[in-house]
Amino acid sequence: MCEGLRVKIIEQSQVSPPPRSTSPTSLPLTFLDLPWLFFSPSQPLFFFDFPFPLSYFTAFTLPNLKHSLSLTLQHYFPFAGTFLPSPEPSKPHIVYSEANSVSLLVAESADDFNHLCSNHARDVNCFYPLVPELKSGTKELALMAIQITVFPGSGICIGLAYLHVIADGRTFNNFMKTWAAYSSSQASSFPCKSLPFYDRSVIMDSHGLEGVFLKQWRRKRTSFIDDTKVNSSLSDLVRATFLMDPTQMEKIKRFIVSLCREKNQSQPVHLSPYVLTCAFLWVCMLKTHQITSNEHVHKDPAYFGFIAGGMTRLQFPVPATYLGNCVGFGRGSAMRDELLGEDGIVAAARAIGGTIKKLDKEMLDGAEKWVSDWEEIYGSELHVVATWSPKLKLYETDFGWGKARKIEEISIDKSKAISLIESRDVDGGIEMGLALPHKKMDTFTMFFNQGLNAIS
Known part of the structure; x- marks a missing residue:
């Protein structure tokens, strides 16, 4: 402590x-x-x-x-x-x-x-x-x-x-x-x-x-x-960073493709490094919540929320240097019992990738529900929200002392979100920042490591 x-x-x-x-x-x-x-x-x-x-x-x-x-x-x-x-x-x-x-x-x-x-x-x-x-x-x-x-x-x-x-x-x-x-x-x-x-x-x-x-x-x-003041009384939370490297992403992709072929299912429409990382992360988080809360597996919807860049998705041009917000909100959905089943990572990748494809086609379709949809999942322990983006290349920020040693997003403590940025040292890797109660962090770490080893 x-x-x-x-x-x-x-x-x-x-x-x-x-x-x-x-x-x-x-x-x-x-x-x-x-x-x-x-x-x-x-x-x-x-x-x-x-x-x-x-x-x-x-x-x-x-x-x-x-x-x-x-x-x-x-x-x-x-x-x-x-x-x-x-x-x-x-x-x-x-x-x-x-x-x-x-x-x-x-x-x-x-x-x-x-x-x-x-x-x-x-x-x-x-x-x-x-x-x-x-x-x-x-x-x-x-x-x-x-x-x-x-x-x-x-x-x-x-x-x-x-x-x-x-x-x-x-x-x-x-x-x-x-x-x-x-x-x-x-x-x-x-x-x-x-x-x-x-x-x-x-x-x-x-x-x-x-x-x-x-x-x-x-x-x-x-x-x-x-909510603009710092909360300094989060006594039971710990912060940790996990890395997903390109080799692990490729193994997850091969696992998903192989499982779909074995069961004669269509493959998820979008298996980018971001989708693969988020799908694996989502399943690990749900398993962690189930074990630590002693809940039965329910047939209710689980959500994965993320931020979607709007520069290439809007129907009108926006200069790359535009000062302001130019992003949308995505929310993938799948049944919780499906995500916790043996094909859980396939269901997760299908939900997240499918949502990205819908945003690619029309980012503002259903946007009137952005706030109400996110209020349902933001800060919830049953759902997962990802913030930041590996595409930003935050570690390239150099004040003359070299690249940053570490980057942390502190607001995830209260929002229960997960930060995703590019890896500092592994080209193509993604760093995942989490803040969880100590017991949950230990359980998540177990599922994260066991999951990668099983896929390997």
């Missing part, structure tokens, strides 16, 4: 874009932003090796990080703005003025950096002192906060908290890579084609979804604001 990681505050400041580099701006939320009003903030932590003393960090590294952040904010200035959940009949919107800034907290820790960066089960409470807190007022909320924690002689942790209404994973990734490029002197200036695109008119609401989501938001808008 973690006895409670302690950090010593070194500095607390506000970072703004360079003077006169930006103009006051108001950005209304589009129908693709609005569903994110129902989700708590994202809280990613980036751990980097940094074998230098604190004096070196404060004298050289910190000024560079603050200056490069300021340069980045001249392009991504909405991140320094605030979210206004306006009363009816106005729409919620994002506002930036020259008085706005991003809160930057700098801290020092004497904790074990290597322990925090490991893959084995660790107490989730060890991580919360590294997470910045978003400030909220009576009428507005900060969109982003940053905390940099130094482990002298060992490493640096860059922790962020941001509201999803400002950015999907793609936009956040562009922000981080821009900051890293300025910090590592890889970019003295950016070509126009790389700058964020703000024009919200490119998001066309041909299905009338804005009204649907606004009505749902106005009906229950309290949970979003109340």
Whole structure:
């Protein structure tokens, strides 16, 4: 158990874009932003090796990080703005003025950096002192906060908290890579084609979804604001990371194909590395829940939720540098007794792959049910939700110290989601981050390892 990681505050400041580099701006939320009003903030932590003393960090590294952040904010200035959940009949919107800034907290820790960066089960409470807190007022909320924690002689942790209404994973990734490029002197200036695109008119609401989501938001808008604070009392949860490498993915694929041929069944329509990983993960999670809860196997639906990129799926073009949300929601469904049977992984792959194919054909078909569908599964122990995406290549973020040692998403503790990002060290591999009660983590680990060995 973690006895409670302690950090010593070194500095607390506000970072703004360079003077006169930006103009006051108001950005209304589009129908693709609005569903994110129902989700708590994202809280990613980036751990980097940094074998230098604190004096070196404060004298050289910190000024560079603050200056490069300021340069980045001249392009991504909405991140320094605030979210206004306006009363009816106005729409919620994002506002930036020259008085706005991003809160930057700098801290020092004497904790074990290597322990925090490991893959084995660790107490989730060890991580919360590294997470910045978003400030909220009576009428507005900060969109982003940053905390940099130094482990002298060992490493640096860059922790962020941001509201999803400002950015999907793609936009956040562009922000981080821009900051890293300025910090590592890889970019003295950016070509126009790389700058964020703000024009919200490119998001066309041909299905009338804005009204649907606004009505749902106005009906229950309290949970979003109340959920912006860090929860530091998750005493029984541990965090661990599991790796699925391409060799294991290929073995799972061969197993599924062989089983379908043996039983004269059609193969799942889509067996990508992501589908194979998620299918295996889904079955392991269901088995874990069944064993640890002592439940009988019921013939009821189980769901697997995930985020689907919209850049290639929407019927209208959206620039790759568009600043905002351009994703949809997918929810695969299969009967629980089927998923727990001998053909469970086939059923899981069929459900997830089939959902992806439907999204490929028409991402917005049934989108009016996105919020209600996800409310049914988000935070549930009976269903599984995957967040982030291996396609983002988050480990390519380099501030000049090399690729991150480890990346963790802290918000999964409360949401009970699973983070999926690319592997740091295995080309084509996928890292899965989980937070479970200790007993469940042991059981999941057993099913995960036994399942891979059985397929091998």
